Amino acid sequence: MTHILYQTLLSLLASLFFGILFQVRGRNLCFAALSGGLCWLVYALVCEVIPSSQIPAYFLSAAATALFAELCARAFHSPAGVFTAVGVIPLVPGGGIYRTMLLCISGTAEQALSACISTIGIAGAMAMGVMVTSSIVRMVTHRRRSKN
């Protein structure tokens, strides 16, 4: 458990610095960094529960991050994208794409293909997670608005 908390803290700090690279400022930066921590925490906890496959963990952590981002967006009147972009940073498969391309160059086509497929799987799961949450949030707020 302490291991997970330590990694969560590291993800939070990594997201904080990425937020600075993305020019996020002030209160938005703090909450964007928090969503980065949350992203890793959910991922690590789901990995503990479902050790067989990582894809559900990526999906759920992206969904949780997007939900937190939507709440922050409503609270601070900022676009949710500010918080999601920084929040999902700890898990986006940047290293995976790099490894795919490096394997392509070194001529090991089979390994490159398998790295490519796993990268697309991760990116797809995270994109789905974000989309599902934001669609549900939009549906709920739309219904509430049309009732009034």
Next chain:
Amino acid sequence: MEKRALMTGSELLSDAMTLGSWLLACGAEIYRVEESIRRMCLAYGAADAQVYAVPTAIIATVRMDENHVETQVRRIEQRGTDLNRVNALNALCRSVCAHPIPHEEFWARMQKIADADVYPPIIRCLASGGVALFFTLLFGGAAADGLLTLIVGCLLEVLMELIGRIGSNPLFLNVLGGAWIAFAALSGVRLGLGQSYDLVIMGSIMPLVPGLMMTNAIRDLIAGDFMAGITRFAAALLHAAGIAVGAAISLGMSSLLLGGF
């Protein structure tokens, strides 16, 4: 009728498209760009507005009335990520949609957004080092590896900043970045500054690699913005290929010269 008096059709389309192109250049989502332009046109009394955006261009047509239709195309040359500006532009768009303001006032507010502070280069260099450091630790690196990546990451941003000023091709910039990271990681580990050059490379490339771009590409595809999704997907692969080519050059050279690793 009163709303229409605030801006002429071409002024309106031109202003709305400038707002949209700034949003796109700062890394806003495609649907946000399209929605912002469309809503702003409708708020100023246009009868209809059709917008089509891809990451490198925007096309929009606004119909003020039966006889007055205007179309403009904007090419987006330079792209980066400035979420603070996205935030400010989004706030401006919401505010003019609620209370339309005249052309001059709109431009004064746009100018204010353009002049807003950005983090100075030194902070960006430190942030790049910080990203590299914490990712290396997250991947299981030791403290010594972390220290080495901090230095490599800071100097990476310095290199990017300097070469970016000359106005180099973005792909070549990535090749150089990848080459620098692999070279610095290998020599650092050789000199005894770190233990695992692999972890140092993985951490240091984090500020460069297009992981977010890849995820957003798939998001665009799911949302139905197929052209945008495919464009971004190709851009992400090319971006990563540049970094990998750079790293491969350094790794190959070192194994030729030193025979190790």
